[in-house]
Amino acid sequence: KTHTVEFAMGGWGTNEHLGTPWNPWDLAVPRTPGGSSSGTGVAAASGMAPWGIGTDTGGSVRLPASWCNLSGLKTTIGRVSTYGILPLAPSLDTPGPMARSVEDAALLYGAMPGADPRDPRTLSAPPQPDVMPSLRRGVKGLRLARMPAGERDGCTPEVLAAYDAAVDALGRLGAEIVDLALPCRFADATRAVGRIIASEAYQLVGKLVDDPNLPIDPAVRPRIQPGARITAPDYLAALAERDAMKRTFLAAFEEVDALLTPTTQTPPIPIDTIDQSTTPAFFTRFVNLLELCALSVPDGFTATGLPLSLHIICRPYDETTALRIGWAYQQATDWHERHPSGL
Template structure:
């Protein structure tokens, strides 16, 4: 059959389950592609080639003997270098933790492995997941595969997962999102990425940045793939109190219901300021597509500006909690921390208890105001980022690309980023679908309807 690395995850799973393709063939194809592309792309911190081959042999025997553990048995996956695997190094993107070996396996990894998926390796992240461009001063920045001549932002902090999935080194993978860290790589790398609501997916065994805002989530090449991977990792975990009492909701039965009759909010006109013409054009065309599909597109009045209050308030929470976790390293000048990340963490030292508690109260007030503004709407549509991926030489670490993403974390919403077009030079553009907390099924449903009538998500970057 055709090259397995170019199959979407569900197509790969179907081929393996039907025994048209063996897990061994699938793993070998991906490992060969990694060997060929990784010297340029630098998506991985470590590739588990030997273990992946052994797991593939076991999966092949199980499937041939009628002992498949489920529909995803034998499918490869990659994990962001924040997720613990027992006996493996988890650096969290920091040279300060080069020797940090995990003593146990994170819940999310246990669930993937328990369903028969095969971990190809760990992927790069911004140091401590604290940055949106995807840069890493000491461990290196993955190369965005959509431009092989100019090094461009891969998006962060789940940079390596974004690059690996976009470049067909893996069919899908896991990232984390504290201020946009799944959606930003999805935007810059031409992928689909889901930011889940806090408590949907366990964070146990994942290196923390901000306990209040951290959310693990899937990155894939289509809404269908992302929805399936979300189902595989979601659900309560006794080791993570935030997941207790939150009943799982399967988005798959309603995925194909379409958008006819739904009310989708158009962002306020003032929010168009500062967004590139190509991103805005793709956004406007997307709105027209939804209208053609039967959705009602209407203006919304929001109680805030994305770029102002939201970023400041989200930073207060993140900085304080990041300092709580890694302040001792940031305060030590001998620690090999990146300059920008050190500065962000040290900013947390100035957050007083009063500042922190006031911001937490303000979060709840803003959430109520936002939900009141969303009354009668099913989703809010915005671009995912202001521009397509920019050259690394133009990155300003003092200005993060999370204008349209951070409010979703601050207000505990869910959101889906997905491809909406390309620039004239062939760089991906992206649409964001934001829904109320715990309404991932609606975000995926709206996104699926869009991908059913577009082909942006089917495009692949060039091979070098």
């Protein structure tokens, strides 16, 4: 077992009481490792383990993968059983692998899916195709969409430069790069996910976060407590909004095989500069809201050697296509082969 954010409620990866895992890509300045599965990301990146498993409610596999230079897969709800996992928001939680390469992540993922009567959602999931043979099919003939220009705001120049170079590389490998008009903004999805997470999390751990005598992480408590103010009609309205957004998005998504974005808007920032009232999950939360799957893969470094990441988003239950695209990209690049120095 590894460190995580308390209740898995946070994308920065910090833990006030048990300590924040040190991002191995900067041994001089403590930087965010990404969360909530921070310990898994740091352990795999620093060579303590070949791979690991995290849970992803709004980006908790992909964010540490991004900031620790790993490949991390967010699976579709129902693809992998959540039995035995401490829930945060059951309608959004899903487990997934992190590893130093897409191939390693695919090996681990291939052992994870399957029907489990203890998680009824797995019983209705379509069969998982054989993962490893599909990796090597390449990307020729696939239609990959760029993110809309309006969603580039907020990204650092180095994030955008790495992203644009990654998209161009996939085009050179034979994919058709297209533009896609999205029916909703990422920011709208981020807010909608926040309401659902707060509501469901409060129902599970509200009594704990409301107890002033318990040493709850001061960054986590205010993320969960707003759930007390979300009424049943408010929650049902949020679920209805989710269903409507999912229908319109999937209709638009029929034109492409994947949508490409950066995983994060910034490289890993110093821990002492984090604004805990914000979330780094701008590009990741909507994947959970719409019940899609997505893969985070390394796509470069900043001038100071901090990792950057590409986010490959696919339709529900199409993890094999996300892995196929990521594997093809890693055959043409070596970002994932670089490891932290001094370890």
